[in-house]
Amino acid sequence: MRMPLLALAMASFGIGTTEFVIMGLLPEVAADLGVSIPAAGLLVTGYAMGVVIGAPIVAIITNSLPRKATLIGLSSMFVLGNFLCAVSPDYWMLMGARVVTAFCHGAFFGIGAVVASNLVPPNQRASAIALMFAGLTLANVLGVPAGTALGQAMGWRSTFWAVVIIGIAAVTAIALWVPRNIPHSSGNIVSEFAVLKRPQVLLAMGMSILASASLFTVFTYIAPLLRDVTGMSPHTVTWVLVLFGIGITIGNIVGGKLADWRLMPSLMGIFVGLAAVLVVLVFAVPFAVAAVATVFVWGILVFAVVPPIQMRVVDSAVGAPNLASTLNQGAFNLGNAGGAWIGGAAITLGVGYAELPWVGAALAVGALGLCVASQALEKREGAPLAEPVCEEC
Template sequence: MPFAVYILGLSIFAQGTSELMLSGLLTEMAADLGVSIPRAGLLISAFALGMLVGAPALAVLTLRWPRRTALLAFLGVFIAAHVVAALTPGYWVLFGTRVIGAFVYAGFWAVAATTALGLVPANARGKAMSIVAGGLTVANIVGLPAGTVIGQHLGWRAAFWAVAILSALAMAGVAAKIPGGRPSDVPDLRRELRTMINPRLWLSYSTTALSTGAQLVIFAYLGALLARTTGIADSWIPLVLTVYGIGALIGITVGGRASDAHPFRVLTVGTTGLIIIAAVLALTATMPVPVVILVFLLGAFGFATNPALNTRVFSLAGAAPTLATATNFSAFNVGITVGPWLGGIAIGAGLGYASVGWIGAALGIAMLATIVWAQRLQHRADRHEVEMPTQHSLAELSR
């Protein structure tokens, strides 16, 4: 595996830490900025908004740029946004830096995915994506608690400085290891847009959004479920969340190794496991030991499908992968937005925290339906490709 792929994973870790760490810093930030905790929580929504629109927009704007140039530009703006955030005394300036930082982070994700997949042969794409996306998984395990600890002991601004410094180190790695110059096949916007007409591509986006929503509807309320339904002491909740992160790291590693050869099998097994785990979690939400085991399995099966979701889009996009890959990143963020929203509706309606398990299972069933549909379309396309040369050969013989 090229070392450049690991550099991209490190870059995602640095930026992903910023994405995640606010959940552990809201109390300190609210007190320092003089706002309520719910208003401070809108800073998380600001980041989600920036990510949702950033990937396709920046993929188009930088389509003909050398990829190293684009990656360095995104990191430079990301670092500047965090320096401004660490220095500002005002809430709305901080809000703006969160949108801008997320916007370029999404652009980095889109270009990094295309770059990583272009650096390896076709039979290693899943493994490459597991390394790049694994940076976010490690951010869950290491970056989130580390950012929280730094913020609690040195102030939330110190956590922003730490992210800026870590991102600067990643920027040096990108400058040193990512190949310069334009890709041999310079992307063409019209070709990229024609690729987006493919209905199988949008079916794959639906799978991505449903997968993320099924997992995030549970993960977003996992801490509250553990405390208020399962009855686990607050001091143990970070450890249980770490167990989830370890499961996610194992799942994305195994999924990355298997998805190149068996993408639909990985998607089917991962989704089926996710459905079962979500349903059993809803049934056993009051039992600490089963819940902890299920949290580990939720991370493992949920993240196992991630590499296949990315490589599937890349293969469908063919020679025009940049915009298609970027839109898939937006599909992830649709799931990140919609999943917790559905969970909030259910909890607000008095159905309890265990209800998020049933919603996750329902979204998983919908995801499984899209996978079965996509697999049938793939078989049909494969048969068509086999039949066409055969018909051509028969026509030649008849002449």
């Protein structure tokens, strides 16, 4: 089943590239469209809110459709959205095009994660999810740095044209390699929303929100931070983004293995490390070597949380895994939007780029608190995470 997982990873590579590359191109986009850098940063928020809004809508629309056809359709929407980004003449059309692109994001990763977990034995489910998300992490190793360099050399629109080509290749791979008859529950989608009443599901999604907010509060402004505080050239920033991408690729693999081993203890340990490394970043960022090393470790830890949290949501949402998995992508991106907004608001209020990691660390501590609460609740109940959803309710 490696080829179907590879096809999903190809699509996630393209989606990850278009989501994250805008951060490396904020100065170019802002200058070209005549807006401030914080305003350009709202393109990150707009994309993330598109995922949040689009996830439940697309989940409802596609609930009864075959999984393969759904994945092909979502990937095609991604291609269309990036085409619109490439031809956008002004800021607001670009914002709208980003939102269109984002609508496919949550549902693709949500449905794709469940499909990936069903293609392997039970003891390899988190690792399969991590393999699909490997495309997202490789986007930060290859796609984002290459897209940033391309955008700096030939204009930011050229980056989106390149992503269109990647998207077409991904649609082709899914059509050729993903099995046609993928089992899925197509019960009453409205009744499945009852999964949101479960405390464990809400706690896991809360972790997703705070973990992503912790990342995007700082990472949205990583280019100006490294340029203005560390004193790096745009070319050097590109290579730091490559190193960060290598870190999150490693973290994704490690997080999947840890989740298959001992999910909750591993997740708590990762959150502790994440908060600590962000505190270190505050003091390391003025020094180039220390800043680069810290950013690399940060990358490992920040993505090691993704497979465990996604697996926690799926395990908690017995009877509605596709819906919960999709909504959790919305939760991640609500955190993305919130983090980008918090970072921009802090800068507007006078907080320096170098102090943003303090905010990220506080958000990571909040995620740790939810993780501890979830573990305590599970021990107190002494029962399985959730009962199946009643589809006749």
